[in-house]
Amino acid sequence: xxxxxxxxxxxxxxxxxxxxxxxxxxxxxxxxxxxxxxxxxxxxxxxxxxxxxxxxxxxxxxxxxxxxxxxxxxxxxxxxxxxxxxxxxxxxxxxxxxxxxxxxxxxxxxxxxxxxxxxxxxxxxxxxxxxxxxxxxxxxxxxxxxxxxxxxxxxxxxxxxxxxxxxxxxxxxxxxxxxxxxxxxxxxxxxxxxxxxxxxxxxxxxxxxxxxxxxxxxxxx
Numbered sequence: 331x332x333x334x335x336x337x338x339x340x341x342x343x344x345x346x347x348x349x350x351x352x353x354x355x356x357x358x359x360x361x362x363x364x365x366x367x368x369x370x371x372x373x374x375x376x377x378x379x380x381x382x383x384x385x386x387x388x389x390x391x392x393x394x395x396x397x398x399x400x401x402x403x404x405x406x407x408x409x410x411x412x413x414x415x416x417x418x419x420x421x422x423x424x425x426x427x428x429x430x431x432x433x434x435x436x437x438x439x440x441x442x443x444x445x446x447x448x449x450x451x452x453x454x455x456x457x458x459x460x461x462x463x464x465x466x467x468x469x470x471x472x473x474x475x476x477x478x479x480x481x482x483x484x485x486x487x488x489x490x491x492x493x494x495x496x497x498x499x500x501x502x503x504x505x506x507x508x509x510x511x512x513x514x515x516x517x518x519x520x521x522x523x524x525x526x527x528x529x530x531x532x533x534x535x536x537x538x539x540x541x542x543x544x545x546x547x548x549x550x551x
Contacts, residue, residue: 333517334465334490335436335549338477338501339446342522343433343542344423344456348416352397355415360406374400379505382447382476389449389470390417420448421455426524428543433462435546440498441465445486447476447506466490478510500545508533520545 340346349371353362377396394413401408436442443466446453450471457467466489470476473485487494493515500520501507511519512533519536521529522545529538537548 331496332441332492333496333498334441334443334492335498335500335545336443336445336486337499338503338507339444339448339453339456340423341524342500342502343425343429343444343460345426346423348420351419352416355412355419356401356406365404365406370400370404373403382470382506383479386470386474386476389447389452393417393420417452420452422459423456424459425461426541428541430461432542432545433460435551436549437462439551440549441490443486443490444468445477445482445499446470447482477506480510480514483511483514498549500542504530504533508536518549520548 337343352371352374353367356362374396377399378392381392381396393416394410397413397416398408401412433442442462442464444453444457444464445468447470450469453467453469457464466486468486468489470482472489473482475481475485477483487497495515495517497516498518498520499507499511499516500522502522502524508519508521521536521538522542523529523538523540526540529536539545539548
């Protein structure tokens with residue numbers, strides 16, 4: 331029976347430096363001395379999550395609107411060029427150091443795929459930066475919905491031609507990936523806990539690793 335290891339892309343495979351990049355975009359023209367940076371970035375993160383729960387629109391629009399709302403909330407002047415610069419930065423992000431070798435090892439036994447909340451044109455270069463060929467790269471743009479919406483996962487399963495029981499899903503994020511996949515009947519779930527956070531017994535069973543380096547051994551490669 332076919333088995334596919336699926337991955338969230340950003341923060342799981344790709345070193346998604348959205349916080350530092352966001353600050354770099356705006357600090358050249360704005361005084362951030364009085365800005366509570368952690369609170370601002372947390373608000374920006376929450377607004378992105380809230381946006382994907384609404385009716386589908388392209389991810390580059392979500393980045394624009396979420397950044398605009400977060401900046402206005404913190405009394406910062408927003409310009410469309412701020413959102414443009416952030417969108418343009420996303421494709422430049424590369425993989426975490428251990429990712430390419432881990433993926434190559436997994437490909438000796440499994441098909442590998444990405445299921446990501448992004449636009450096709452944004453993730454294309456990120457995948458190139460990883461340097462490993464994926465069997466499928468499935469985006470929210472293709473699905474017409476964002477994780478955690480069940481529609482995104484169901485679209486992915488249909489596209490890959492598999493049942494959930496043939497899928498091992500690997501991701502860093504909870505709200506986008508591990509919470510919605512608990513009841514999907516997946517073969518296995520792996521949490522890549524890059525930031526040393528606490529897990530949850532309510533969403534077991536899942537395996538936990540600090541990065542991707544141990545994933546091939548965990549999955550018998």
